[in-house]
Every structure is written in C-alpha cells, then in structure tokens.
Amino acid sequence: MRFMLLQNYGGIESDCAPMYEWTPEEVTAHIQFQQALNRQLEELGELIDAQGLAGPDEARSVVSDGITPLVTDGPFPESKELLAGYRVVEVDTPERAVEIAALISAAPGQGGAPIRQRIEVRQVMSAPDPEV
Amino acid sequence: MSTSDISHTPARVEGLLRELAPRALGAVVRRYGHFDDAEDAVQEALLAASSTWTTEGLPDNPLGWLVRAAARRMTDLYRSDEARRRRAELAASWSMAPPEAGSGRDDTLVLFFMCCHPALPPAAAVALTLRALGGLTTKEIAAAFLVPEATMAQRISRAKRSLAESHEPFALPENGARDARLALILRVIYLVFNEGYATSHGAELERPDLAAEAIRLGRLLHDTAPDEPEVTGLLALMLLTEARRPARTTATGALVPLRAQDRTLWDHALIAEGTSLTTSAFGPGPIGDYTAQAAIAALHDAAVSHQETDWPRILALYTLLERRGENPVVRLNRAVAVAMVEGPDAALGIVDELSSTGALRDSHRLSAVRAHLLEMKGDTDAARAEYVTAAGGSANTRERDYLIMKAAALGV
Numbered sequence: 001m002r003f004m005l006l007q008n009y010g011g012i013e014s015d016c017a018p019m020y021e022w023t024p025e026e027v028t029a030h031i032q033f034q035q036a037l038n039r040q041l042e043e044l045g046e047l048i049d050a051q052g053l054a055g056p057d058e059a060r061s062v063v064s065d066g067i068t069p070l071v072t073d074g075p076f077p078e079s080k081e082l083l084a085g086y087r088v089v090e091v092d093t094p095e096r097a098v099e100i101a102a103l104i105s106a107a108p109g110q111g112g113a114p115i116r117q118r119i120e121v122r123q124v125m126s127a128p129d130p131e132v
Numbered sequence: 133m134s135t136s137d138i139s140h141t142p143a144r145v146e147g148l149l150r151e152l153a154p155r156a157l158g159a160v161v162r163r164y165g166h167f168d169d170a171e172d173a174v175q176e177a178l179l180a181a182s183s184t185w186t187t188e189g190l191p192d193n194p195l196g197w198l199v200r201a202a203a204r205r206m207t208d209l210y211r212s213d214e215a216r217r218r219r220a221e222l223a224a225s226w227s228m229a230p231p232e233a234g235s236g237r238d239d240t241l242v243l244f245f246m247c248c249h250p251a252l253p254p255a256a257a258v259a260l261t262l263r264a265l266g267g268l269t270t271k272e273i274a275a276a277f278l279v280p281e282a283t284m285a286q287r288i289s290r291a292k293r294s295l296a297e298s299h300e301p302f303a304l305p306e307n308g309a310r311d312a313r314l315a316l317i318l319r320v321i322y323l324v325f326n327e328g329y330a331t332s333h334g335a336e337l338e339r340p341d342l343a344a345e346a347i348r349l350g351r352l353l354h355d356t357a358p359d360e361p362e363v364t365g366l367l368a369l370m371l372l373t374e375a376r377r378p379a380r381t382t383a384t385g386a387l388v389p390l391r392a393q394d395r396t397l398w399d400h401a402l403i404a405e406g407t408s409l410t411t412s413a414f415g416p417g418p419i420g421d422y423t424a425q426a427a428i429a430a431l432h433d434a435a436v437s438h439q440e441t442d443w444p445r446i447l448a449l450y451t452l453l454e455r456r457g458e459n460p461v462v463r464l465n466r467a468v469a470v471a472m473v474e475g476p477d478a479a480l481g482i483v484d485e486l487s488s489t490g491a492l493r494d495s496h497r498l499s500a501v502r503a504h505l506l507e508m509k510g511d512t513d514a515a516r517a518e519y520v521t522a523a524g525g526s527a528n529t530r531e532r533d534y535l536i537m538k539a540a541a542l543g544v
Binding site: 123 | 259277278283286290529
C-alpha cells in the first residue's frame with residue numbers, strides 16, 4: 001500500500017526557530033538527514049518519490065469558470081497549512097507508514113534537537129480488488 | 133545456429149527466453165550454488181541471448197546456451213572476486229554437461245520455494261518471483277508496479293541477501309514444512325494477480341500485465357506440482373476471475389459489479405478451462421481455500437444471470453470456508469449469499485453482528501454491503517446514506533466512484 005507523507009511549513013511542534021536563523025552546520029545536518037533518510041528508504045525498497053516544493057513567494061492560485069482564469073499571488077507565507085514537501089512510500093502496513101512519518105518528524109534542527117514537525121499520513125488511492 | 137529457422141522473431145525469442153529462464157537458473161544454482169550471483173548471471177545471459185538469437189537465429193540447444201553463458205558470467209565474477217576459495221570451488225565443478233533430463237521440473241519448484249521464502253516480506257517475494265521465475269527484468273517489474281527502477285532493484289537485491297543469509301540448501305523443503313511453504317508460494321502468486329487488477333489502467337500498454345503474469349506463474353507451478361490440489365485450485369480461481377475481466381469495467385474505466393456485468397463479454401474458453409481445473413482440484417481430502425473460492429467463481433461463471441445463480445451452493449461453500457477459521461471478509465461475502473437465498477433481513481443481521489465485533493479492518497466494505505442490502509429491501513434513504521459512508525472510507529478510486537454513483541442514483 002502506498003502512502004503520501006506530507007509536511008507543511010507550519011506544524012513545527014518544538015520551539016525551534018525558523019531555518020534561516022540556524023547555523024550553517026545545523027542546516028547542513030538537517031539536509032544530510034533528509035538525504036540519508038531517502039537513501040535508506042530506497043535501500044529498503046520503499047521510496048517511490050520525494051519532492052520539496054518551491055517557497056510560496058512564486059506561488060500562484062488559479063480559479064477559473066472555464067472562460068477567464070483568475071490568477072492571483074499566493075497562497076501566502078502566513079498560511080501555516082502550506083505544503084512544503086512530500087514523500088510517497090510503498091509499505092506493507094499502515095503502521096510502517098506511521099513509523100516513517102515519525103522519522104521525518106524528528107529531523108534535527110537547532111542544536112541537533114528534533115524539530116517535531118507534524119507529518120500528515122495519507123493513503124494513496126488504488127483500484128479495487130477483483131471480487132468487489 | 134539454424135539460420136534457415138524462421139522462428140527467431142523477437143516475440144518468439146522473448147517467449148522462449150522467459151520459458152527457459154527458471155530452468156536455466158535452476159541448472160546454474162544446482163551446479164554452482166550462490167543463488168544471488170547465479171540469478172544475476174542468468175539475467176545477463178537472457179539479455180545477451182535476446183539480442184544474439186534475434187539476429188543470428190536460435191542455437192541448437194537454447195537451454196544449454198543460456199546455462200553456459202550464465203556459467204561464464206559466474207566464473208568472470210569469481211575471477212574478479214577476492215574470494216579465491218570460492219573460485220577454486222567453482223573451477224572444480226567446471227564441466228558443462230547438458231542439464232539432466234527431468235531435473236528441470238524439481239529445480240523450478242525449488243526456485244518457487246526459495247523466492248517465496250518465509251524470511252522475505254511479501255513485496256520482496258513478489259519481485260523476486262517475477263524476476264527469477266517469470267523472467268521479467270527489474271525494469272519491467274518496476275514499471276508494472278509503478279515503482280522507480282532503483283527502488284525495485286534494491287528490493288530485489290535485499291531479498292537475495294536475506295536468502296543468502298538464511299543458508300537454506302537448494303532443495304525442496306522437508307515434508308513437515310511443505311504445506312506451509314507451498315501456501316506462501318500460492319499467496320505470492322495471488323498477490324501478483326490482485327495487483328494486476330489494482331493497477332490495470334488500460335492506457336499504459338508498455339507495462340507488463342500482472343494478472344497475465346500471475347496466471348503464467350500459476351501454470352508454471354501447476355506444471356511442476358500437478359498433484360497439489362490447491363495449486364490447481366489457485367490456477368482455476370485466477371482463470372475464472374480473469375474470464376470476467378472484459379465485463380468488469382466500462383469503456384471509460386468505471387467499475388461494473390458482478391451483478392450488473394454483461395455476461396456475453398466473459399471469456400468462455402477461460403471459464404471452461406477454469407471449471408475443469410476446479411473439478412480436478414476436488415479430491416478425497418478436505419477442500420482447500422483456493423479451491424473453494426474457485427468453485428464459487430465457477431458457479432458465478434456458469435450462471436446466466438445474477439438472479440439465476442446457484443446461490444444455495446455458493447452459500448454452502450462460504451459456510452464451509454467460514455468454518456475454516458474466523459475471517460471477517462469471508463463472513464461478509466457469505467452475508468451477500470445469504471441475502472440471495474434468505475432475503476436481505478437475514479443478511480443485515482450478519483452484517484450488524486460483524487460490525488459490532490469490529491473485526492473487519494476495512495469497515496467501508498461493511499457499509500458498502502449494508503447499502504446494497506438496504507437497497508434490496510427498498511429502504512432507499514438508508515441505503516443512500518450507507519453508500520455515502522462507504523465512499524468516504526474507500527481507498528480505491530474506481531470503487532469510490534462506483535459508490536458515489538450508487539448514492540447519486542438513489543437520490544434521483
């Protein structure tokens with residue numbers, strides 16, 4: 001079964017400062033953690049995709065009635081529930097997806113302390129079994 | 133080389149190679165051991181054969197050609213390896229007699245037992261079985277499961293490492309363990325089959341058809357173990373389910389449940405073969421789970437309509453399956469049969485009881501069945517609400533769409 005593990009810009013449950021206030025070493029450690037985690041998931045045969053999304057500054061929102069699309073800036077950074085990145089994993093049980101989410105959540109931040117980021121675990125839709 | 137031979141078109145070569153793949157691997161492992169390296173060596177030999185045979189024609193002894201090519205890879209590998217002891221070991225057994233006649237069938241069965249080893253997680257066993265016994269490349273397997281090739285390659289090499297660490301001899305399991313180990317093989321093949329349904333989107337023609345691959349594996353296993361009733365039962369079940377595939381979805385990909393399928397679209401050759409296999413799977417011993425499911429599928433496939441299906445016999449088979457052990461999915465299916473024999477009220481009783489135990493992990497299926505039973509009863513409002521609940525809990529796109537359509541249709 002496949003799960004998407006989503007992380008938002010908000011949802012940091014530790015009192016960790018924003019990343020731009022970290023030391024370069026702390027930032028490097030954080031990035032290396034993410035890369036090592038991806039490698040580990042790939043070696044376990046579980047990684048399907050991992051992507052970070054560009055920041056909200058360049059983001060656009062589009063609404064259309066089918067004739068004239070209305071394009072606006074945003075969503076804006078103050079929106080805490082803005083998607084920052086995701087991983088798609090293929091695992092044998094929902095419990096394993098939760099376990100991976102816990103690893104992501106505990107990524108190192110300032111002083112190497114876990115940032116305790118909130119990770120949303122969502123199952124990816126598949127098609128039905130033969131006997132429905 | 134038989135250059136005048138017209139049988140070496142790419143498709144024919146491909147078919148032959150995939151047929152020979154497990155036999156070549158069996159011969160190489162039996163002679164040299166080291167399943168993990170042997171498996172790589174045979175894959176390389178298959179790739180080499182694919183281009184050579186297509187351009188130069190088939191060799192006189194295709195199997196011998198593959199075994200020799202793989203054996204050369206093995207010696208190359210161990211020459212560059214630091215393990216001198218292993219190289220010496222290999223050189224000592226270096227004689228290329230053609231594989232013994234009759235040994236291929238057992239070797240194939242041993243390969244099945246290895247690839248479906250209890251130490252392997254299901255996804256790993258599935259991938260390894262498709263490669264070693266199905267003769268598919270890692271790239272093809274990755275494409276079939278919509279997984280990146282690097283991830284699939286890791287899954288396969290991890291599986292092979294686990295097997296190497298299990299230190300199991302290349303031999304059939306002991307009699308006491310045989311039934312349990314055979315059940316693992318059957319489960320792996322059935323997983324491949326179900327995945328074929330889950331990922332059949334039609335548009336992606338480049339991907340191998342996993343339902344067809346599972347049937348192919350089922351036939352291969354049946355050829356190697358023709359006297360195992362459950363092996364026959366599983367093959368029958370897959371054929372009888374596959375027979376209904378043309379009617380299972382509309383042209384636009386929407387799901388059509390069994391009761392609404394156009395039965396003229398069913399594949400009657402597959403039904404005939406599956407039914408005859410089901411009959412032969414019945415023996416003096418107790419009926420196995422796959423055989424019982426095949427028998428149920430055969431009754432559905434024999435019916436001219438949903439209404440005129442032999443529901444009492446289907447109910448009897450589900451009752452028998454249910455007695456085998458607590459299985460909430462079986463009980464839910466039995467409820468559907470009860471509805472057809474005794475009416476929806478009796479079935480709703482079973483569903484409510486099941487729902488109170490909380491045994492069914494996938495509770496949206498309970499809602500879907502309850503919705504259907506309420507609809508049968510004519511309780512439209514309650515049915516509609518249950519369809520909506522079921523749709524909310526479904527993790528299957530097409531199933532969810534179907535349930536929403538049902539709810540929408542009742543709202544009119």
